[in-house]
Amino acid sequence: MNLADERPPMAPxxxxxxxxxxxxxxxxxxxxxxxxxxxxxxxxNVFPRQPAAARINREHHLLITDALARRGITQILDLGCxxxxxxxxxxxxxxxxxxxxxxxxxxxxxxxxxxxDNDPDVVNTRHTEIAxxxxxxRARTLLADITDLVELLDQLERTxxxxxxxxxAVLAHDVYPWIPDDDAVIxxxxxxxxxxxxxxxxxxxxATAEMxxxxxxxxxxxxxxxxxxxxxxxxxxxxDLLGDWVDLYGGPVRVVPTARxxxxxxxxxxxxxxxxxxxxxxxxxxx
Numbered sequence: 429m430n431l432a433d434e435r436p437p438m439a440p441x442x443x444x445x446x447x448x449x450x451x452x453x454x455x456x457x458x459x460x461x462x463x464x465x466x467x468x469x470x471x472x473n474v475f476p477r478q479p480a481a482a483r484i485n486r487e488h489h490l491l492i493t494d495a496l497a498r499r500g501i502t503q504i505l506d507l508g509c510x511x512x513x514x515x516x517x518x519x520x521x522x523x524x525x526x527x528x529x530x531x532x533x534x535x536x537x538x539x540x541x542x543x544x545d546n547d548p549d550v551v552n553t554r555h556t557e558i559a560x561x562x563x564x565x566r567a568r569t570l571l572a573d574i575t576d577l578v579e580l581l582d583q584l585e586r587t588x589x590x591x592x593x594x595x596x597a598v599l600a601h602d603v604y605p606w607i608p609d610d611d612a613v614i615x616x617x618x619x620x621x622x623x624x625x626x627x628x629x630x631x632x633x634x635a636t637a638e639m640x641x642x643x644x645x646x647x648x649x650x651x652x653x654x655x656x657x658x659x660x661x662x663x664x665x666x667x668d669l670l671g672d673w674v675d676l677y678g679g680p681v682r683v684v685p686t687a688r689x690x691x692x693x694x695x696x697x698x699x700x701x702x703x704x705x706x707x708x709x710x711x712x713x714x715x
Contacts, residue, residue, distance in 0.1 A: 444654050447606050448510040448550050454482035455524055457513045458553070467654045474646035477702050482602075484687045484695050484703045485633050486513070486524050489601045491690040492631050492709060493528050495676065496597040497535040501629060503596040504532055505584075507574050508603035509543035511550055512557045527557075528599065529567040542589045543569040544580065574600075575607060577616045581623050595627035595712075602705070605635040608657040610665075617669045626714040629676065632669060633686050633707040635660040640701040666706045673710035683708035 444463040452458045453468040460468075471478050493504070506528045513525050529541035543554050554569040568589055572580045584590040598620065604613050621630065637644035637660045644660050651658040667683045675681045685700040687693050689707040 445656070446547060447602075447656065448545070448547050451482055451602070452511050454479045455486060455513060457525075458511050467650070470650045470653075471647060474650055475640075475643045475704075477643075477704070478647070480695070480698070480702050481704050483524060484693070484698070485602050485705060487693055487695070488633055488686045488690055488707055489528070489599060490524070490526055490531055491693060492601075492707075493531045493597075493599065494535075495690065496629050496631070496709075497532045497539070499629075499676075501595045501597040501627075502532075502536045502539040503590050503594065504528060504539065504541045505590065505596060505598045506541065506543045507598060507600045508606070509545050509550070509554065509569070511553055529558075533566075538566060540589060541567040542584065543567065544572050544574060545569070546571065546573050574603065575609075575612045575616050577619050577623070581620070592623075592625045594625065595629065596624055597629040597631070598624070599631050601631065601633040601707075602635065604632070604669075605659055605661070606657065608659045610659075610661075614669070618671075621671050621673070621712070624712055626712050628712045629709060630670060630673065630712075631707075631709040632666055633705050634666045635705045636662055636666075637704075638662050639685065639704050643701075644704060660704075663706050666708055670708055670710040673712050676709040676711055681708050681710045 445467045449460060449464045450468060450471070453460050453464055509528070513527055528543070532539045532541055545551055548571060551569050551571045558567050558569065570580070570583065572583065574580065585592070590596055607613050624630070648658050648660070663683050667681060670681045673681060683706050686703040686705045686707040687695040687698055695702065
């Protein structure tokens with residue numbers, strides 16, 4: 429027998445960072461570790477526009493949150509929420525220092541905002557932040573795997589975090605690129621679409637290689653070396669996730685480069701490869 433056959437299989441690389449901690453580097457929302465900064469430097473070497481892409485995505489998130497709150501949706505699920513944007517540690521733009529619940533509750537004081545993440549440190553950090561402002565908010569945080577939406581949605585109903593007698597807005601921005609299994613993403617989103625009540629909104633922002641393939645290929649390699657799986661996908665994939673629902677503004681669902689999706693985005697005239705992502709928002713019809 430070949431001695432090589434007796435060797436134990438190689439373990440997958442241990443992540444030296446996380447997508448949430450890297451986002452904190454780009455947005456300046458919390459202190460970061462040396463390992464985070466090392467990976468961030470490697471990312472910038474192969475994709476210098478990554479900090480700009482993160483800011484574009486974050487501004488889109490806040491603009492969509494505001495638009496859906498104005499529409500009258502008072503139940504919000506922020507999937508893969510990441511660390512709080514508390515405006516400390518050098519965040520340069522006050523706009524990007526807002527949190528989802530702060531945007532929603534400018535319109536609806538009694539709104540219900542549920543943050544969901546699979547990173548215990550993210551969840552603990554958000555618990556601490558919410559506890560400090562508990563008298564002003566109805567926000568909560570859950571530790572959950574968003575690919576197991578059956579369990580997640582059941583938990584939300586059991587705890588009355590969400591009720592199905594009125595619309596729900598689901599924000600899934602820069603979440604699904606970190607789930608490499610296409611079938612898992614498709615099946616979980618299909619279940620979510622079926623579960624949501626009429627009038628609900630589903631908002632995606634998803635990284636793509638279609639605008640700058642060489643840079644994104646190199647970026648994927650850097651993440652792999654850091655032990656992170658990253659799977660950018662095309663416009664068709666994102667469009668299909670939204671099914672046969674209608675666009676937020678009526679008509680067929682519009683999936684476009686993130687910075688060009690919402691009116692008033694500060695980077696709307698930037699080249700599309702700065703975002704390297706598509707965005708789309710769909711509403712579940714009542715009939």
